[in-house]
Amino acid sequence: MSRASIVYDDTFLLHDYPGHPENASRLRAITERLASDPALRTLPAMPAPDADPDMLQAVHTDRHIMGIEHAAQSGGGWLDGDTYCTARSYDVALRAAGAAMHATDMVMRGESGAAFGLVRPPGHHATPSTAMGFCLFNNAAVAARTAQRHHGAGRVAVVDIDVHHGNGTQDVFWEDPSVLYCSLHQWPLYPGTGLARETGAGAGEGTTVNVPLPPGTDGDQWLHAFEARVVPALREHAPDLIVVSAGYDAHAADPLAELRLSTDTYAAVASRLSELAGELCGGRTVWMLEGGYDLDALAASVGASLQALDAA
Ligand SMILES: [Zn+2]
Numbered sequence: 001m002s003r004a005s006i007v008y009d010d011t012f013l014l015h016d017y018p019g020h021p022e023n024a025s026r027l028r029a030i031t032e033r034l035a036s037d038p039a040l041r042t043l044p045a046m047p048a049p050d051a052d053p054d055m056l057q058a059v060h061t062d063r064h065i066m067g068i069e070h071a072a073q074s075g076g077g078w079l080d081g082d083t084y085c086t087a088r089s090y091d092v093a094l095r096a097a098g099a100a101m102h103a104t105d106m107v108m109r110g111e112s113g114a115a116f117g118l119v120r121p122p123g124h125h126a127t128p129s130t131a132m133g134f135c136l137f138n139n140a141a142v143a144a145r146t147a148q149r150h151h152g153a154g155r156v157a158v159v160d161i162d163v164h165h166g167n168g169t170q171d172v173f174w175e176d177p178s179v180l181y182c183s184l185h186q187w188p189l190y191p192g193t194g195l196a197r198e199t200g201a202g203a204g205e206g207t208t209v210n211v212p213l214p215p216g217t218d219g220d221q222w223l224h225a226f227e228a229r230v231v232p233a234l235r236e237h238a239p240d241l242i243v244v245s246a247g248y249d250a251h252a253a254d255p256l257a258e259l260r261l262s263t264d265t266y267a268a269v270a271s272r273l274s275e276l277a278g279e280l281c282g283g284r285t286v287w288m289l290e291g292g293y294d295l296d297a298l299a300a301s302v303g304a305s306l307q308a309l310d311a312a
Contacts, residue, residue, distance in 0.1 A: 004310040005112040006034075007099040009048040012120045015092035017084045021256060021293040022134040027120055030289075033299035040306055046106070048099035048117070051142060055101055056094070058145040059138050059172055061129045068093060068136050079131045093121055093136035100143040100288055101150075107284045108151035108241065114274065114309040116246070116287040117143075118302070124166030124245045124290050125191060133164065133191055139288045140245045141172040144179050147241045147286075154178060157239035159230060160185070161269060162247020162290040163257040165194030165210065169245065175204040180237040182230045184222060186250070186257050187212030209233045215258035219265030222250070226269070234276055242277050242285045248292025248301045256293050263297065267304040274312030283312065 008031065016024040034040045056065055071077060072090035079085050096119035103115035123140055125133030140158050147153035158173070160166040160183035170193065173179040177200075185194050200208035211229045213222065234242070248266065250259040277285045287305070292298035 003112070003312060004043055004114045004116065004306055005106060006043055006045040006116050006118055006306070007048050007103045008045055008118040009095055009099065011092055011095045012118070014088040015086060015121050017086065020084060022121065024120070025295060026292065026298060027118060029295040029299040030118055030302050033303050034306070037303055040303055043306060043310060044112070046102060048095050048102050050094045051097035051101055055142055055146055055149070056097055056137060058149060059128065059141045064129045068131060083131050083134055085136070089121070089136060096121060096123070096139050097137045097142045100139040100286070101146045103286045103288070104143045104146040104241070105150070107286050108147055108153065113283045113312065114285045114287065116306060116309065117289060119289050122290040123288065124160055124162060124169050125164070126168040127171045135168060138168050138172060140243050141169050143243045143286045143288060148178065153240040155180070155237055155239045156241050156243060157182065157234055157237050158243045158245060159273065160245035160247070161250065162245055163250035163254065163259050164190055164247065164291065166245050167191045167193040170198070170208055173204065174200055174208065175202040177203045177207050180207045180209070180233060180239065182209040182233055184211040184213060184225060184230065186215060186217070186259050189257055207237065213259065216260060218260040219262050222259065222261055222265060223268060226272070231276065234280060238280060240281050240284070242273060242281060244273060244285060244287045245290045246287045246305065247290035248298045251292065251294060251297040251301055253294040253297040254292065256291070263300045263304050266301040267308045270305040270308035271312065274309055278312070285309070
């Protein structure tokens with residue numbers, strides 16, 4: 001069994017809008033970095049299939065899925081003030097969700113300990129019915145549902161380390177006690193949700209854990225908050241799989257936010273999550289790329305995460 005594998009497809013470069021922070025050079029920077037590093041270029045890398053319609057429908061409304069398809073077929077445009085759609089974006093987003101399925105399949109079948117989907121567009125702001133915040137389909141939510149519906153996982157945890165609150169993922173699992181959603185994020189910041197008092201509802205009360213952090217929070221403070229708030233919740237939930245919404249925009253160099261994590265912090269987070277996965281769920285983790293807009297910091301931090309996952 002490989003310890004860490006990558007799911008990547010050149011299709012992910014086709015959703016692009018030069019000048020927008022969420023553009024194809026983000027993935028090019030990552031793949032160039034991996035190719036130049038002897039420890040990383042030998043990691044198994046798998047292409048992604050398109051997502052099964054049923055798995056997309058397990059997360060999104062038909063109206064949302066068809067809305068993205070129709071927007072792309074009509075030549076694309078702006079879905080909101082931040083979120084672009086091109087003629088190719090439906091195909092790309094379908095493939096990114098497929099990468100989430102494939103990464104989950106590999107990990108749940110025991111073919112790889114950790115699988116990292118190097119995907120675009122990102123997903124964690126996409127709600128069941130809305131594209132927003134650069135996100136079209138919610139890849140991390142698709143990974144969690146794939147584990148449950150195709151592999152019999154009972155409980156899944158989603159740990160969102162992106163600097164922004166993953167409002168979309170929170171919405172998908174808000175009333176679902178089987179999926180724990182934990183997010184550490186800068187607050188105040190887009191999209192404005194993610195207060196500590198947002199803890200889920202109905203049967204899902206208590207399985208949403210939000211850790212808002214003030215601008216200027218550094219890596220040690222972030223890791224301390226992770227240990228204090230997220231680790232106990234993970235142990236209590238006892239998941240069969242940990243899905244990581246892997247955003248790198250909490251890095252000190254990132255232009256979109258003001259947290260101060262370092263590349264070493266990201267390596268430490270990956271090591272710690274691997275350790276927790278070893279303790280709780282046979283080492284199974286699926287990482288899906290979310291944000292990260294300083295190209296050097298993004299590429300270095302993804303590389304450091306993969307190195308830590310492969311060493312676990
Ligand atoms: Zn973000």
